[in-house]
Amino acid sequence: MAFGFEPFEGAYEVAERVVGANVPYEWLIYFIMFIPIVVFLYGAWKRIEIWTLGEGKINRFDKIWVRVMSWFTFSFAQARVIRKPLAGWMHALMFWGFLVLAAAAGVDAAHYWTGWPPIIGNAYVVFSCIVDIMGLLALVGIMVLFYIRYIMKPERLNDTKAEDGWMILLIFVILVTGFFLEGLRIHVQILLAPTGDTSHLAVAADYERFASPVGWIFAKLFSWMSMGAAEWSHRILWWFHMAVAFLFIALVPFTKLWHIVAGMCNYAFRDLGPSALRMVDNIEEAETFGVERIEEFSWKDILDLDACTRCGRCQENCPAYNTGKKLNPKITIIQNMKAHMYAKAPYLLEARKAALSARETGEAPVAVAEGIAVAADTSLIYDVVTAEAVWDCTNCRACMEHCPVFIEHIPKITEMRRNLVMWQGDMPSEAQAAFTNMERNYNPWGVGWALRSDWLEERGIRDIVNLLPEDGGDFEYLFYAGCAVSFDDRYKRVGEALIRLLRKAGVSVGYLGTEEYCCGDSARRLGNEYLFQTLAGQNIESFNNYGVKKIIVVCPHGYNTLKNEYPQLGGQYEVYHYTEILAELIEKGKLQVTTPINSRITYHDSCFLGRHNGIYQQPRSVLKTCGVSLVEVEKSKEFGFCCGAGGGRMWLEEEAAEGHKRINDTRTAQLLAPEPKMIVTNCPFCLTMISDGVKGTDQGETVKVFDVAEVLWKAVEQTI
Amino acid sequence: MKVIVCVKQTFDTEAKIELKDGKIADAGINLIINPYDEVAVEGAIQLKEKGVAKEVVVVAAGPDKAMDAIRTALAMGADRGILVQQDVAADEYARAVALSEAIKAEGPDLILAGHVAADDGSSQVPTRIAEILGYPHINVITSLDIADGKVTASSEADGGTQVTEVAIPAVISSQVSWNEPRYPSMKGIMQAKKKPVATVAAAAAENKTKILEFSLPPSKQAGIKIEEEPDVAAAQLADWIKNTAKVEPK
Numbered sequence: 001m002a003f004g005f006e007p008f009e010g011a012y013e014v015a016e017r018v019v020g021a022n023v024p025y026e027w028l029i030y031f032i033m034f035i036p037i038v039v040f041l042y043g044a045w046k047r048i049e050i051w052t053l054g055e056g057k058i059n060r061f062d063k064i065w066v067r068v069m070s071w072f073t074f075s076f077a078q079a080r081v082i083r084k085p086l087a088g089w090m091h092a093l094m095f096w097g098f099l100v101l102a103a104a105a106g107v108d109a110a111h112y113w114t115g116w117p118p119i120i121g122n123a124y125v126v127f128s129c130i131v132d133i134m135g136l137l138a139l140v141g142i143m144v145l146f147y148i149r150y151i152m153k154p155e156r157l158n159d160t161k162a163e164d165g166w167m168i169l170l171i172f173v174i175l176v177t178g179f180f181l182e183g184l185r186i187h188v189q190i191l192l193a194p195t196g197d198t199s200h201l202a203v204a205a206d207y208e209r210f211a212s213p214v215g216w217i218f219a220k221l222f223s224w225m226s227m228g229a230a231e232w233s234h235r236i237l238w239w240f241h242m243a244v245a246f247l248f249i250a251l252v253p254f255t256k257l258w259h260i261v262a263g264m265c266n267y268a269f270r271d272l273g274p275s276a277l278r279m280v281d282n283i284e285e286a287e288t289f290g291v292e293r294i295e296e297f298s299w300k301d302i303l304d305l306d307a308c309t310r311c312g313r314c315q316e317n318c319p320a321y322n323t324g325k326k327l328n329p330k331i332t333i334i335q336n337m338k339a340h341m342y343a344k345a346p347y348l349l350e351a352r353k354a355a356l357s358a359r360e361t362g363e364a365p366v367a368v369a370e371g372i373a374v375a376a377d378t379s380l381i382y383d384v385v386t387a388e389a390v391w392d393c394t395n396c397r398a399c400m401e402h403c404p405v406f407i408e409h410i411p412k413i414t415e416m417r418r419n420l421v422m423w424q425g426d427m428p429s430e431a432q433a434a435f436t437n438m439e440r441n442y443n444p445w446g447v448g449w450a451l452r453s454d455w456l457e458e459r460g461i462r463d464i465v466n467l468l469p470e471d472g473g474d475f476e477y478l479f480y481a482g483c484a485v486s487f488d489d490r491y492k493r494v495g496e497a498l499i500r501l502l503r504k505a506g507v508s509v510g511y512l513g514t515e516e517y518c519c520g521d522s523a524r525r526l527g528n529e530y531l532f533q534t535l536a537g538q539n540i541e542s543f544n545n546y547g548v549k550k551i552i553v554v555c556p557h558g559y560n561t562l563k564n565e566y567p568q569l570g571g572q573y574e575v576y577h578y579t580e581i582l583a584e585l586i587e588k589g590k591l592q593v594t595t596p597i598n599s600r601i602t603y604h605d606s607c608f609l610g611r612h613n614g615i616y617q618q619p620r621s622v623l624k625t626c627g628v629s630l631v632e633v634e635k636s637k638e639f640g641f642c643c644g645a646g647g648g649r650m651w652l653e654e655e656a657a658e659g660h661k662r663i664n665d666t667r668t669a670q671l672l673a674p675e676p677k678m679i680v681t682n683c684p685f686c687l688t689m690i691s692d693g694v695k696g697t698d699q700g701e702t703v704k705v706f707d708v709a710e711v712l713w714k715a716v717e718q719t720i
Numbered sequence: 721m722k723v724i725v726c727v728k729q730t731f732d733t734e735a736k737i738e739l740k741d742g743k744i745a746d747a748g749i750n751l752i753i754n755p756y757d758e759v760a761v762e763g764a765i766q767l768k769e770k771g772v773a774k775e776v777v778v779v780a781a782g783p784d785k786a787m788d789a790i791r792t793a794l795a796m797g798a799d800r801g802i803l804v805q806q807d808v809a810a811d812e813y814a815r816a817v818a819l820s821e822a823i824k825a826e827g828p829d830l831i832l833a834g835h836v837a838a839d840d841g842s843s844q845v846p847t848r849i850a851e852i853l854g855y856p857h858i859n860v861i862t863s864l865d866i867a868d869g870k871v872t873a874s875s876e877a878d879g880g881t882q883v884t885e886v887a888i889p890a891v892i893s894s895q896v897s898w899n900e901p902r903y904p905s906m907k908g909i910m911q912a913k914k915k916p917v918a919t920v921a922a923a924a925a926e927n928k929t930k931i932l933e934f935s936l937p938p939s940k941q942a943g944i945k946i947e948e949e950p951d952v953a954a955a956q957l958a959d960w961i962k963n964t965a966k967v968e969p970k
């Protein structure tokens with residue numbers, strides 16, 4: 001023990017975890033390790049300080065236990081990450097492997113500090129074996145990740161940077177040097193082992209075959225080495241391995257590795273509520289609207305920027321990006337905002353410091369204001385993200401659905417729209433028209449509001465509808481028709497089919513007619529929060545006047561808004577989409593199919609029923625009852641591709657980008673690919689968008705687009 | 721340069737008009753700023769944004785409710801307003817007199833207005849104002865240029881465009897195709913609340929016209945649909961025209 005270290009002993013009497021043998025001054029490591037830890041803490045604080053620059057209000061400290069569970073499940077089970085089959089699982093292997101290796105290192109450190117007895121015997125064999133195999137899995141993981149990024153090169157990783165390669169190399173080196181060390185040690189142990197009675201496990205360190213199966217293979221790689229060479233290599237490599245591992249820790253806050261921390265924070269602080277836009281409280285008294293400067297976002301939004309792993313899952317599923325638009329949730333939203341935030345942060349931090357000291361000294365911070373002005377020269381909306389990208393989004397939620405770290409893209413886009421609409425007054429003229437229409441006539445089409453219930457006469461169902469303002473009968477469910485049923489000639493038929501179906505099944509419904517207003521979804525998602533709150537308030541007042549408890553909504557946009565957003569304004573009702581009701585009526589035997597429809601169909605999941613509310617199964621079960629043969633298109637359910645009408649884009653023109661089709665035409669082509677007889681959907685906007693799409697193709701004459709309700713009505717009553 | 725914009729408050733263009741006791745029932749009808757006047761307001765604000773106009777003043781003649789129309793114009797970006805209190809029953813003449821009085825007191829360089837109101841569609845007020853004030857007048861313009869104390873405006877002429885030049889002060893009435901009025905932002909609406917609006921009494925003027933009666937257009941009859949082979953269908957249609965619709969050749 002001349003240098004304070006133990007030499008290798010060859011085989012031990014009982015199998016034993018060898019910690020630090022053969023390395024002079026090995027104990028130093030337990031002091032040196034504080035260097036990377038301090039660097040890490042300092043760097044972490046610097047990053048977290050930036051999150052605190054967010055001025056926007058948000059409460060993410062509620063439901064602590066749910067948050068702890070969320071943090072745990074998504075961090076350690078990698079539940080969201082593994083949704084991407086190959087890359088996700090490889091990441092998980094690497095993560096779990098690293099976790100186990102780090103835990104083993106932790107056990108060694110604890111052993112040093114507390115003087116626990118070494119792990120020996122079978123406990124050692126099992127413990128070591130697990131660590132060894134997990135290490136191997138991590139190694140496989142990182143190599144496949146390298147393969148994916150640099151050989152397969154999927155489109156979603158289209159912004160690979162040098163840093164990505166360096167980090168892969170770093171992790172690879174840590175893992176490989178670890179195995180080299182293990183191999184060298186076992187090789188020396190074998191050399192030192194007494195030969196002879198090979199039946200004894202201790203002899204020739206044979207137990208290492210089981211304890212360190214991977215290390216054993218590496219030992220064989222070094223079998224040509226002399227004892228001295230092996231010992232010296234081991235010593236040098238050991239320090240190298242430690243240095244690289246410490247480098248890793250120290251680098252976390254300064255590199256993309258920071259996503260480990262920020263991502264875990266995101267798992268804890270994610271939005272736990274249903275899919276709803278964020279509420280603006282006391283809008284009457286607000287002094288600014290939306291977000292114009294990046295620091296006006298909340299701390300969670302800034303944290304989001306740090307959590308982004310650039311995995312590109314959002315980009316891969318974004319309809320705007322995939323049709324050549326300016327918007328790319330990964331780049332134009334998150335990464336551009338991140339770069340902007342980091343460019344502006346030093347000034348903001350200084351300004352904050354100056355403001356604090358000004359409060360103490362009573363002097364106004366002058367110098368800093370100039371620095372801020374320089375940074376503020378870059379406009380968040382116009383230069384960093386661009387207004388065009390802000391308007392491109394269809395609120396389809398594909399980005400948020402697939403983001404492994406629950407980044408909230410839509411709320412950010414909405415905040416910028418709010419600023420454009422309510423503060424700058426800068427918006428596409430079609431949006432203006434839609435707002436004016438909703439404002440004056442309570443529907444985006446702009447048809448006179450007094451005609452809202454005229455569709456009943458037109459479709460010849462006035463006498464079978466309990467029109468509350470006139471008939472005032474009792475009812476169980478409110479039938480919230482929505483603007484499309486009221487004013488869109490095509491969709492009035494769907495309204496009729498539903499009324500007839502509900503009547504046939506004996507469901508008691510009431511309808512508000514002219515006392516029903518637009519749900520406000522389009523207004524809200526286009527950024528006109530004020531108009532939304534006005535419309536929602538009017539509806540809630542009407543609902544309460546008539547003592548509404550349960551509501552059946554026809555339009556998925558209205559459904560999402562009434563169900564998930566009206567509670568923000570005090571409107572608490574039991575809200576159902578009609579497909580939920582129909583599926584239940586069928587199940588209860590209240591609706592029976594008389595003439596099965598033997599058509600080959602494809603089904604389009606509307607984003608607001610699907611991703612926003614997770615309703616995939618009911619409409620399918622209704623269709624199945626109708627006898628159709630439903631062919632699933634490639635992009636369906638969670639991966640459904642938007643029709644292009646969400647987020648208020650229904651009312652905006654869409655220009656096809658160079659080399660691309662428009663969103664609705666792109667989706668239509670996907671739906672037509674399996675050569676169906678009809679395409680079925682569940683939303684008035686989708687119906688419009690896809691009908692338009694089909695008309696433009698050579699199948700325009702043969703393929704018909706229907707709503708689920710119409711298909712069921714046809715199957716039940718043979719008329720459509 | 722001071723610009724005055726005359727605005728009128730009208731029924732929403734989509735409103736369902738019903739008669740009650742021979743009069744238009746206005747319950748439940750949303751009131752808006754006349755869409756043609758809205759274009760004039762936008763034109764004035766654009767002149768201000770270009771630095772041509774210094775101040776934009778909106779003037780409306782009507783009952784107290786008309787204040788909403790003024791506020792909308794202020795929210796769009798006009799600087800202040802004048803409400804000339806007048807009964808809704810005032811005819812085009814009385815209205816023009818009342819507005820002219822208010823305009824005279826302001827002494828503007830340019831008077832803008834929509835060329836027609838969406839409700840009565842009489843298209844008289846701007847022309848009458850020009851007459852009363854003795855100012856030159858260009859009607860139904862689609863573009864406007866101001867330089868060296870002169871207004872050059874294009875207006876729609878039969879099958880073409882007419883370019884006219886007049887000296888200011890002048891009365892200019894706008895066609896809807898001149899521009900696209902902006903949607904007032906919340907910032908605009910908040911600022912509008914703080915902008916001054918003066919209320920003045922209308923100059924006395926008797927109506928020169930008297931409305932005798934209101935009536936609604938006959939409601940649309942459902943069409944007929946003949947689903948037959950072309951030769952049969954043509955014969956049936958001819959029969960229908962002759963015997964049912966009773967269309968007689970002249």
Ligand code: SF4
Nearest residue numbers: 318393394396397399
């Ligand atoms: S919501 Fe849809 S359109 Fe908008 S950024 Fe996300 S994926 Fe793209």
Ligand code: SF4
Nearest residue numbers: 308309311312314403
């Ligand atoms: S926002 Fe989410 S999905 Fe998109 S690149 Fe970043 S981590 Fe991936």
Ligand code: SF4
Nearest residue numbers: 482483484555557558
């Ligand atoms: S989103 Fe649905 S309910 Fe709302 S305006 Fe539209 S169709 Fe109507």
